[in-house]
Amino acid sequence: MMSTLPLAQWVILLFFFHKMLILTTATELKQGFYAETCPGAESVVREVMKKAMKRDPRNAASVMRFQFHDCFVDGCDASLLLDDTPNMLGEKLSLSNINSLRSYEVIDEAKEELENLCPGVVSCADIIIMASRDAVVLTGGPNWEVKLGRKDSLMASQEDSNKIMPSPRATASALIDLFSEFDLSVKDLVALSGSHSIGNGRCFSIVYRLYNQSGTGKPDPAMEPEYREKLDKLCPIGGDEEIIGDLDATPHVFDNQYFKDLVSGRGFLNSDQTLYTNEWTREFVQNFSSNQEEFFNAFVEGMVKMGDLQSGRPGEIRQNCRVVNQRPMEILIETLDDELIEK
Known part of the structure; x- marks a missing residue:
């Protein structure tokens, strides 16, 4: 009772x-x-x-x-x-x-x-x-x-x-604006994007890059030709869009290979490759591609700052x-x- x-x-x-x-x-x-x-x-x-x-x-x-x-x-x-x-x-x-x-x-x-x-x-x-x-x-x-x-x-x-x-189609400019809303810098953005040093992405996220970038009916010109051919085979038109591809060349090892791939035009997602084609983010990509320790330090700093975000x-x-x-x-x-x- x-x-x-x-x-x-x-x-x-x-x-x-x-x-x-x-x-x-x-x-x-x-x-x-x-x-x-x-x-x-x-x-x-x-x-x-x-x-x-x-x-x-x-x-x-x-x-x-x-x-x-x-x-x-x-x-x-x-x-x-x-x-x-x-x-x-x-x-x-x-x-x-x-x-x-x-x-x-x-x-x-x-x-x-x-x-x-x-x-x-x-x-x-x-x-x-x-x-x-x-x-x-x-x-x-x-x-x-x-x-x-x-x-x-x-x-x-x-x-x-x-x-x-953000969408896998996001541009570097859009990502910069998003991160700035959380008091995260351009350097934080590029370093934290390095989380894609491990893992995979779906064909669903890149088919437009391969066949209709920006509505042109053509592939993304920023992709290195041999890499594009590799992705064409992985993600053909009309194929299974749930098939996964590696986000960088060492998908099970957290390292700076991700940035090396961006420099060579082998970024899997548009939101990745755009970090190298954008003038505001390119310098950080280049620095991290040649200095893994600098990337690691910046990544840790970004993760700590992101972890501080609270709603109250x-x-x-x-x-x-x-x-x-x-x-x-x-x-x-x-x-x-x-x-x-x-x-």
């Missing part, structure tokens, strides 16, 4: 819970955030990543992408991971994510292990940040200390994702990364419903 607390007391309790919820967003991000509350958190995530990559090497690039697709849409709050509900269209089926993002189950595995180790302590948003870093490290890229302490969002928005996330909205520590926890008001409504049913 429902408690007989007066309505005024219920309102006060709900207000208190609501204020506590809002206060959860005030935590400052810092390195070693879980040193006392869950000291094994980062080790758990890295071990999960190692196992996931052993099952399928593509999991590294897929998981690393999560930080980009999560943080640009209303901050790094794991809104990306929420499944759709009858009252909410989430981000998983947005234009930039549907049939593109994968490996959500890797984050689920890390969350399950962490809930067993430290229930209700480590956020899904922080798992994304840790796992993205580990994906880079485990494929030969740089290591860095991540700042943690994020909360998980209570909502997601497919509309926001559609408005914000209320948050929580989800028990399941795919759904929000039950709210106090929802609990009250369910209790009231049960009481009415009993009567």
Whole structure:
């Protein structure tokens, strides 16, 4: 039976819970955030990543992408991971994510292990940040200390994702404008584009480059001829657009080969190759192609800055990364419903 607390007391309790919820967003991000509350958190995530990559090497690039697709849409709050509900269209089926993002189950595995180790302590948003870093490290890229302490969002928005996330057809100028909205520099843009040092892209994303660039009915003139012939065979007109191709010549190794490929006209995506044809970004591409250490340093700097993006909205520590926890008001409504049913 429902408690007989007066309505005024219920309102006060709900207000208190609501204020506590809002206060959860005030935590400052810092390195070693879980040193006392869950000291094994980062080790758990890295071990999960190692196992996931052993099952399928593509999991590294897929998981690393999560930080980009999560943080640009209303901050790094794991809104990306929420499944759709009858009252909410989430981000998983947005234009930039549907049939593109994968490996959500890797984050689920890390969350399950962490809930067993430290229930209700480590956020899904922080798992994304840790796992993205580990994906880079485990494929030969740089290591860095991540700042943690994020909360998980209570909502997601497919509309926001559609408005914000760039298309594979995006030009360097459009990307510069997008990154500037998040106080990320041109150097940050080029360095972070180096995430395409690992992974694959679909034929769907490049067929227009091969056969109808800018509506000309011709291929992109920036493509090196032999590379274009290779892509023609991989992605013929009328072929399976879900076939995947390598984003650079060393798709399982995080290195500066991506930039070397751009210099030689072998960028897979239009949004990649345009970084070399644009006068504002070309210098950084050239520098990174000849100096891997400079690229690594700039990439780490960009990942840390991107990881700092926050929405300022209320948050929580989800028990399941795919759904929000039950709210106090929802609990009250369910209790009231049960009481009415009993009567």
